[in-house]
Amino acid sequence: MLDSVQTSQPLVQMDKIVKTFGGIHAVEGVSADLYPGEVVGVLGHNGAGKSCLMRILSGAMRANSGEIRVNGQPVDMKSPQDAREFGIETIYQTLALANHLDAPANLFMGRELKTRFGNLDERRMLSEATVALRQLNPNFKNLRDPVARLSGGQRQVIAIARAIYFQAKILIMDEPTAALGPSETAMVADLIMRLKNDGIGIFLISHDMHDVFELCDRVMVMNKGRNVGAFRIEEVNKDDILSLIVKGTLPDGWKPRGGTS
Amino acid sequence: MAGNAPEKRRQRRFLPEGSSLHKLSAIVTLVVLIIAFSFTSPAFLSVNNGLTILLQTSVIGLLAIGMTMVIITGGIDLSVGSILALAGVIAGLTIKMGLPVLPAMGLGVLTGAACGFVNGMVIAKMRITPFVATLGMMLIARGIALQLTGAAPISRLGDAFGVLGNGALFRVVEMQANGFPKVIFPGIPYPAILLLVMAVLGWYLLQKRQIGRHIFSVGSNEEAARLSGVNVDRTKIWAYTASGALAGLAGMVLMSRLVTVQPNEGVMYELDAIAASVIGGASLMGGVGSISGSMIGAFIIGVLRNGLNMAGTSAFIQMIIIGIVVIAAVYIDQIRNKN
Ligand SMILES: Nc1ncnc2c1ncn2[C@@H]1O[C@H](COP(=O)(O)OP(=O)(O)OP(=O)(O)O)[C@@H](O)[C@H]1O
Numbered sequence: 001m002l003d004s005v006q007t008s009q010p011l012v013q014m015d016k017i018v019k020t021f022g023g024i025h026a027v028e029g030v031s032a033d034l035y036p037g038e039v040v041g042v043l044g045h046n047g048a049g050k051s052c053l054m055r056i057l058s059g060a061m062r063a064n065s066g067e068i069r070v071n072g073q074p075v076d077m078k079s080p081q082d083a084r085e086f087g088i089e090t091i092y093q094t095l096a097l098a099n100h101l102d103a104p105a106n107l108f109m110g111r112e113l114k115t116r117f118g119n120l121d122e123r124r125m126l127s128e129a130t131v132a133l134r135q136l137n138p139n140f141k142n143l144r145d146p147v148a149r150l151s152g153g154q155r156q157v158i159a160i161a162r163a164i165y166f167q168a169k170i171l172i173m174d175e176p177t178a179a180l181g182p183s184e185t186a187m188v189a190d191l192i193m194r195l196k197n198d199g200i201g202i203f204l205i206s207h208d209m210h211d212v213f214e215l216c217d218r219v220m221v222m223n224k225g226r227n228v229g230a231f232r233i234e235e236v237n238k239d240d241i242l243s244l245i246v247k248g249t250l251p252d253g254w255k256p257r258g259g260t261s
Numbered sequence: 262m263a264g265n266a267p268e269k270r271r272q273r274r275f276l277p278e279g280s281s282l283h284k285l286s287a288i289v290t291l292v293v294l295i296i297a298f299s300f301t302s303p304a305f306l307s308v309n310n311g312l313t314i315l316l317q318t319s320v321i322g323l324l325a326i327g328m329t330m331v332i333i334t335g336g337i338d339l340s341v342g343s344i345l346a347l348a349g350v351i352a353g354l355t356i357k358m359g360l361p362v363l364p365a366m367g368l369g370v371l372t373g374a375a376c377g378f379v380n381g382m383v384i385a386k387m388r389i390t391p392f393v394a395t396l397g398m399m400l401i402a403r404g405i406a407l408q409l410t411g412a413a414p415i416s417r418l419g420d421a422f423g424v425l426g427n428g429a430l431f432r433v434v435e436m437q438a439n440g441f442p443k444v445i446f447p448g449i450p451y452p453a454i455l456l457l458v459m460a461v462l463g464w465y466l467l468q469k470r471q472i473g474r475h476i477f478s479v480g481s482n483e484e485a486a487r488l489s490g491v492n493v494d495r496t497k498i499w500a501y502t503a504s505g506a507l508a509g510l511a512g513m514v515l516m517s518r519l520v521t522v523q524p525n526e527g528v529m530y531e532l533d534a535i536a537a538s539v540i541g542g543a544s545l546m547g548g549v550g551s552i553s554g555s556m557i558g559a560f561i562i563g564v565l566r567n568g569l570n571m572a573g574t575s576a577f578i579q580m581i582i583i584g585i586v587v588i589a590a591v592y593i594d595q596i597r598n599k600n
């Protein structure tokens with residue numbers, strides 16, 4: 001099945017992306033691609049440049065150089081709106097929530113639902129938000145509280161619901177389960193499998209090896225802003241990945257692991 | 262399973278309008294002030310004085326509506342007092358040049374909006390902090406107003422110019438036998454009606470429209486708003502333009518009331534407007550504030566100034582007291598933010 005996936009056109013191709021901050025080389029000529037219906041894990045130590053690379057794809061940050069193609073077409077991502085037009089939705093590591101507003105207001109921030117007269121349609125935003133949030137967390141209450149008063153897990157659920165509500169084709173998840181308990185984490189894992197089966201391409205940034213091996217079809221490892229390795233998940237094991245993350249190289253005498261072809 | 266629980270106890274208003282506790286304490290403060298002043302000066306509780314307070318408050322209140330929007334975005338507008346004067350000067354000069362009162366006043370409001378627009382552009386596009394940008398505009402607008410008039414007042418603007426500030430709806434006047442008119446019912450002053458209309462409009466825009474939601478979003482978390490596709494620059498420019506236009510409108514009311522354009526009128530009015538907003542629960546950190554709260558705040562400032570005047574407190578002592586009130590209000594705001 002994976003092979004048939006690989007023959008289709010890539011959803012995203014990122015080519016030699018470079019991003020520097022003054023003297024800091026956050027991303028140094030990284031290339032990556034993503035196919036429909038696959039999950040690509042983006043791994044690396046803290047500060048490796050994972051978030052920068054993903055923020056460039058989501059239009060939140062401008063690359064110094066490099067090219068991004070969506071469905072084969074070169075695109076210029078000037079703003080998050082541009083990225084959304086291409087069906088790219090992002091769960092930011094920082095969650096990007098407005099603390100004083102409630103869950104529905106956050107879920108629909110920038111894309112508020114309106115009535116016929118152009119007024120905010122609070123009723124519909126609340127009912128839609130309720131459905132979207134309960135899907136991820138059936139016990140989600142206090143929808144009307146400012147999100148500052150919610151738990152870290154609830155806040156993360158809002159950020160996830162916001163990304164999937166608008167029917168992304170390409171989903172970027174920057175450590176989506178960092179603040180979640182075991183049951184919510186399992187829920188997100190289910191969700192990722194479901195979205196993947198719907199043909200959505202997912203970039204998943206995670207530090208959790210268990211999640212990575214369970215969910216990802218491929219992984220790419222970043223080290224000091226460089227892409228130091230991209231593999232199909234069955235070609236590598238945990239130690240290989242840890243070695244890449246820490247040292248930036250594979251263990252000595254490494255050969256692709258067994259698994260399938 | 263679609264949302265039955267929240268349906269049951271749906272609150273009409275859920276945006277942070279400043280805690281209701283805060284608003285309650287502001288109302289209590291207002292009542293205490295009124296009671297205290299009615300003891301210090303017997304004339305305080307008269308109908309005429311009530312009208313005076315209403316008129317004074319309408320100017321502060323108009324400024325406070327715009328100020329509240331700006332403060333909710335996390336900004337500040339120090340230029341409203343000067344914009345008020347410049348708007349008045351433009352209206353006065355164009356009337357002198359032969360323009361009828363109504364279009365001249367429209368031009369005055371437009372002048373205010375233009376100044377506010379420039380504020381917004383400087384803040385959003387040039388990335389100058391609101392404090393510095395509007396401080397600059399404070400000097401620029403005042404300078405233009407003084408330069409255009411040679412610092413001299415413009416008087417003899419005709420009766421029509423005084424209608425907005427001195428007229429009233431439903432005023433009943435009876436001619437007495439001795440030939441003097443007797444006011445049976447003083448009516449509702451136009452400035453008060455204008456303030457009410459603008460406050461309702463401001464509330465509607467902030468609470469019911471997308472622009473209001475974006476104003477709250479930007480003030481609450483600018484980066485999140487940007488990442489969520491809110492046009493942050495546009496939202497800020499809108500808020501400062503609204504503040505400028507309302508300052509222009511306040512200028513029309515004030516100058517019309519004096520039936521004279523004073524280019525040095527409105528100095529430090531921005532502080533009254535900021536104080537009104539903060540007393541009413543707006544947070545200088547952004548993301549919190551309400552029109553209703555700011556209106557209570559405006560009345561507190563109006564009553565305070567009027568009561569102190571009636572009690573014969575000198576202008577200097579008034580400055581000291583208002584200064585203390587402003588610091589106290591901001592201090593309360595800070596304590597509130599720590600919780
Ligand atoms: N806005 C910025 N200004 C300056 N430097 C930045 C900025 N954003 C990121 N960096 C730098 O770029 C490098 C890569 O950061 P990035 O956030 O992409 O790391 P990361 O791989 O996501 O790390 P983590 O696992 O901790 O999230 C870091 O050295 C960081 O300090």
Ligand SMILES: [Mg+2]
Pocket residue numbers: 050051052093174
């Ligand atoms: Mg990161």
